[in-house]
Amino acid sequence: MIGERVERDYTGRSLFDKLGVVANAHVALIGCHEEVFTTNLNARLAKAASQSLRTRYDIIFLRIDGPRDLPRIPRAAVHLKLNGALWVFHPKGRGAAPTDAEVRSTGLAAGLVDNKISAYSESHTATRFVIPLALR
Structure with missing residues (x-):
């Protein structure tokens, strides 16, 4: 329909496909992630994910477990x-x-916009933040 927004169908896609992980991505993994997630992520990447923030990255996975984070x-x-x-x-x-x-609100205060949410695990949700288009 004209003017209607069509939603993408993500059913049947792997978690890493939903998260936009491609083999050549430069990725950082910050926080205490599950071992299975880390292992499967690194198996998908050409170069293992960095465990610290040293440069600029295509994707940063940040785990938050409490307000202190x-x-x-x-x-x-x-x-x-x-x-x-x-x-x-x-x-x-x-x-x-x-x-x-x-x-x-913390992401917005950092100058980012949130544009996607995905189920991550039984206990955690994944929210994607990006730099606004006007600032790229």
Whole structure:
């Protein structure tokens, strides 16, 4: 239909496809991620993901497990390539801390915009932040 927005169908796609991981991506993995995620991510990449922020990255996976971790979002944001993505894995559900709103407002305050959410695990949601188009 004219003027209607068509949503992409992500059913049947792997988690790494949903997260936009390609073999030649320069990736950083920050925080305490599950071993299976780290192993499968590195198996998919041509070069293993960095465990620290040293340069600019195509994708940064940042795990947040509590409000004390929120300052990691702006620190990670400055390490994004212009077309890069910062995926923040944060607790989900009622009573989650930090809340979705706190994660989102921290990303926005860091000059990013959120443009995608994906299920990550039983306990965590993944929110993608990017540099706004006007600033690229």
